[in-house]
Amino acid sequence: MHVVISLGGSLVYDENGLNKEFLATIKKVITERVGRGYQFGIVTGGGKKARDYASEVRKNGGNEFEADSAAIKATKENAKEVIKIIGKPAYQKVITDFDDAVKISKKAKVIVMGGTIPGITTDTDAALLAEALHAIRLINLSNVDAIYDSDPMQNPNAKKFNTLSYDGLITLAVEGDRRRAGTNFIFDILACKLIARSRIETHFVSGQNPLDINAAIEGKQHGGTVVK
Numbered sequence: 001m002h003v004v005i006s007l008g009g010s011l012v013y014d015e016n017g018l019n020k021e022f023l024a025t026i027k028k029v030i031t032e033r034v035g036r037g038y039q040f041g042i043v044t045g046g047g048k049k050a051r052d053y054a055s056e057v058r059k060n061g062g063n064e065f066e067a068d069s070a071a072i073k074a075t076k077e078n079a080k081e082v083i084k085i086i087g088k089p090a091y092q093k094v095i096t097d098f099d100d101a102v103k104i105s106k107k108a109k110v111i112v113m114g115g116t117i118p119g120i121t122t123d124t125d126a127a128l129l130a131e132a133l134h135a136i137r138l139i140n141l142s143n144v145d146a147i148y149d150s151d152p153m154q155n156p157n158a159k160k161f162n163t164l165s166y167d168g169l170i171t172l173a174v175e176g177d178r179r180r181a182g183t184n185f186i187f188d189i190l191a192c193k194l195i196a197r198s199r200i201e202t203h204f205v206s207g208q209n210p211l212d213i214n215a216a217i218e219g220k221q222h223g224g225t226v227v228k
């Protein structure tokens, strides 16, 4: 029984470096369940480190493909740190493609990936991994606690969704795509379409709330949003 967890890059690595407290929570959540029938596919984002690597490439005249390749490197570095912290139950190398993910997860209880190819984000990698592993659910952990009908930072009356249909999610993602740059929707549009085509139950919860993380992994009610 596979659960895929997408760790937002800013949760793993922020201005102060590696977020050890968050990673300790993830280790606990995972080790408690490995051996109880759960297996995990983890995808780590790049956060500030990815943005820094990409800007450095652009500053030196690199194009967007090259900037993405540098950002992917940051996601893989974060993946390596996650492997180190999870320790024994995790396969000890960063997985770099989906065929390997499927092969290795036949033996390993926990596998960890970063980004894969330029032009996408780790949201899409997580959705693809969930498809590849026939995961029962996907958990998206970020600094945002749920999906809202507008940006809760800008609009104090933004309405939180406890549940959302796949079509509802796609509609919000398309609207988000039209907004100005820098106001990214919580999950990229391609990732939304992938979970919709495979009907993968997807939970959006705050990475700062261990109770919600535990509930989401078990498919129970929590303070975030469930898309199904």
Ligand code: UTP
Binding pocket: 008, 009, 010, 044, 045, 046, 047, 048, 050, 054, 067, 068, 069, 071, 072, 075, 114, 115, 116, 117, 118, 119, 120, 121, 122, 123, 125
């Ligand atoms: P993230 O998935 O972390 O990007 O990948 P993000 O949406 O900026 O998320 P936060 O800030 O972590 O929440 C970081 C960057 O790495 C490249 C893209 O440039 C992406 O913006 N990337 C990632 C790829 O090109 N391909 C991948 O498969 C993954």
